[in-house]
Amino acid sequence: MGRVKIARKSTFIDMTAMSDVTVLLLTFFMLTSTFLQKEPTTVITPPSVSEEKVQEINYVQVLVSPQGKVWLTMNNDTSKNFGNEQMRMALLEKVSEIYNESHKNKISFTPAQKQAFAKLGSFGVPLAQMGEFLSLADSQEGQTLMDKWMQGEDGNPNHITGIPIGPSQGENNLNEFQMWMKAMRQSDNSTLTDKIKDGTGVALKADENTSFDIMHMVMDNLQTIHMNKFTLLTALKAGDE
Amino acid sequence: MAEVQQNNGGGGKGKSHQKKMQIRVDFTPMVDMNMLLITFFMLCTTMIKSQTLTIALPSNEKVDNVENMSQASADDAVTIIIDAKRKKGSFDVDSVNGKVVNEVYYYFGKPGGDAGMFGPGGTILEANNNLQKSELLSDEVNSAGIHTARGIRKIIQDRNKEVLAEIKKLKEKYASGGFGSLETKDGREKAQEAYNAAASEVRKNENLKKPVIIIKSTPQASFGGLVSALDEMQINSVSKYQIDNMTRVDSVMLIDYQNKHHND
Numbered sequence: 001m002g003r004v005k006i007a008r009k010s011t012f013i014d015m016t017a018m019s020d021v022t023v024l025l026l027t028f029f030m031l032t033s034t035f036l037q038k039e040p041t042t043v044i045t046p047p048s049v050s051e052e053k054v055q056e057i058n059y060v061q062v063l064v065s066p067q068g069k070v071w072l073t074m075n076n077d078t079s080k081n082f083g084n085e086q087m088r089m090a091l092l093e094k095v096s097e098i099y100n101e102s103h104k105n106k107i108s109f110t111p112a113q114k115q116a117f118a119k120l121g122s123f124g125v126p127l128a129q130m131g132e133f134l135s136l137a138d139s140q141e142g143q144t145l146m147d148k149w150m151q152g153e154d155g156n157p158n159h160i161t162g163i164p165i166g167p168s169q170g171e172n173n174l175n176e177f178q179m180w181m182k183a184m185r186q187s188d189n190s191t192l193t194d195k196i197k198d199g200t201g202v203a204l205k206a207d208e209n210t211s212f213d214i215m216h217m218v219m220d221n222l223q224t225i226h227m228n229k230f231t232l233l234t235a236l237k238a239g240d241e
Numbered sequence: 242m243a244e245v246q247q248n249n250g251g252g253g254k255g256k257s258h259q260k261k262m263q264i265r266v267d268f269t270p271m272v273d274m275n276m277l278l279i280t281f282f283m284l285c286t287t288m289i290k291s292q293t294l295t296i297a298l299p300s301n302e303k304v305d306n307v308e309n310m311s312q313a314s315a316d317d318a319v320t321i322i323i324d325a326k327r328k329k330g331s332f333d334v335d336s337v338n339g340k341v342v343n344e345v346y347y348y349f350g351k352p353g354g355d356a357g358m359f360g361p362g363g364t365i366l367e368a369n370n371n372l373q374k375s376e377l378l379s380d381e382v383n384s385a386g387i388h389t390a391r392g393i394r395k396i397i398q399d400r401n402k403e404v405l406a407e408i409k410k411l412k413e414k415y416a417s418g419g420f421g422s423l424e425t426k427d428g429r430e431k432a433q434e435a436y437n438a439a440a441s442e443v444r445k446n447e448n449l450k451k452p453v454i455i456i457k458s459t460p461q462a463s464f465g466g467l468v469s470a471l472d473e474m475q476i477n478s479v480s481k482y483q484i485d486n487m488t489r490v491d492s493v494m495l496i497d498y499q500n501k502h503h504n505d
Contacts, residue, residue: 015268022275029282045291046465049472054291199295208465209341212323212458215467216486223298231293234468 037121040150041065046208047237058192060184064206068214069162071124072180082189085118092117095183099127124150124162127176167217168224178225199229294471298484315350317453319400322346323470325461334461343466345393348372352490365493372494377469397477400452407443408478444480454482457491
């Protein structure tokens with residue numbers, strides 16, 4: 001009646017190889033990743049068969065929400081001469097110049113406010129409130145407050161979200177959206193201005209359900225300041241050639 | 242692997258009989274952490290870059306001299322009007338799952354044909370309405386894998402068949418290696434380039450009969466509809482197209498059509 005002795009085997013699994021693989025994968029994702037830019041509104045771009053890829057640097061993105069609100073993003077070169085922070089500060093100066101030409105209530109910004117603006121990805125508040133908006137950056141939780149304002153969720157009815165835009169009133173009566181676009185075109189970054197001229201530098205990003213009414217207003221605004229060429233951001237559609 | 246065995250030299254006579262030590266590092270927590278990090282990076286990255294569609298709009302400046310404006314001949318002109326689907330019997334926009342459904346209407350040549358839509362004194366000649374309804378549909382593929390164009394695509398392809406026939410020839414030439422060998426990656430790129438040049442030549446060829454498509458959109462239509470219409474231009478190799486504003490006669494025709502067919 002001899003019992004079969006079962007040798008006790010260790011259940012230790014060697015995880016070294018597994019660890020190797022995960023580290024490799026991790027390295028891959030870290031190197032290839034470009035982080036999603038936080039945007040004030042989420043839009044689903046319409047599908048298209050176009051295969052042109054979006055620019056990574058040197059372009060202006062116009063984000064349009066289905067409700068007709070507009071935010072802008074200015075992406076500059078990664079080079080030292082025309083870095084994002086520098087160009088954005090110059091942009092703010094330029095746009096206040098243009099604004100002051102036609103408004104009684106002059107606006108100006110402190111160096112700290114300009115610094116705060118340079119760090120912004122997307123922006124979209126009226127110029128008259130821009131000073132107050134940028135001053136938030138100094139306070140605690142400033143970033144969260146600014147984000148909330150831009151998303152229109154800060155609960156303050158006086159805070160306006162989105163760059164003021166309306167039906168185009170002609171070249172001599174620009175609205176703030178047109179002023180911003182004009183200031184972008186006058187940027188010192190010549191690569192950006194060249195791209196704006198040939199159309200690849202201006203990208204309209206809108207939800208597929210946005211009504212044509214709103215899109216037409218935005219496009220008409222651009223046409224009035226002689227920006228007749230631009231690109232529409234779309235998502236890849238499989239299937240059709 | 243993750244074990245380090247300590248052997249003491251070996252040759253000793255057993256005087257200092259040190260215990261054999263086995264150092265084993267457990268990598269499981271390390272793997273756990275890595276997996277978490279991978280998940281984080283996977284969720285936070287955008288692998289697919291957005292595509293772009295370049296459009297050029299006409300200048301907004303008023304043209305004083307109407308004769309200077311480039312005019313499409315009535316023979317070639319196809320006007321496409323994109324509209325949102327309306328609720329039955331009303332002009333409210335209908336939506337399915339929160340999405341606007343786009344409908345597309347088209348007419349050839351002048352609105353209302355040669356006679357026009359308006360009679361003497363501004364009366365509307367309903368009988369002249371040459372607006373027709375179609376749909377934005379992609380190809381239908383049967384079990385044998387043969388594509389059949391439907392909806393507005395079929396109409397555009399029919400109007401643009403001379404160009405499309407040439408493009409098809411070029412595609413066949415490309416596939417059979419007529420633009421250079423497709424064996425190597427370098428060769429493929431060169432062949433693709435040659436093909437693209439030849440295709441754009443064909444699209445611009447003045448000797449071929451091709452349509453001039455005018456895309457219009459009602460205020461209620463969605464942006465997605467416009468992009469789909471622009472897509473159709475690319476799919477069907479239409480070289481001359483234009484985004485334009487609705488005119489009064491377009492709206493009249495559209496409302497007239499919808500009034501007539503509101504029971505469909």
